[in-house]
Amino acid sequence: MSEPAAIETMTFEQALAELEQIVSRLESGQAPLEDSIRMYERGALLKAHCEARLEAARLRVEKIVVGAGGAPGVEAAEFN
Secondary structure, three states: OOOOOOHHHOOHHHHHHHHHHHHHHHHHOOOOHHHHHHHHHHHHHHHHHHHHHHHHHHHHHHOEEEOOOOOEEEOOOOOO
16 A cells, blocks of 8 residues: 655645545445544545635635726735
């Protein structure tokens, strides 16, 4: 079995695909308990990574606004 990829270097799509595989394997109920725990822990890290990537993307999109003249502009995002 190959070593799992470092989560911090994964794209959103890569992390989501692996998270979906983990969920599928956990739902099947076929993995031994210790493997299930390891998969669950990695899944939690992947979920957090995906959420962080989505938040970063949301902030980037919020910076794009259309100016009064219709020209695209950039504006600082507000933090809630």
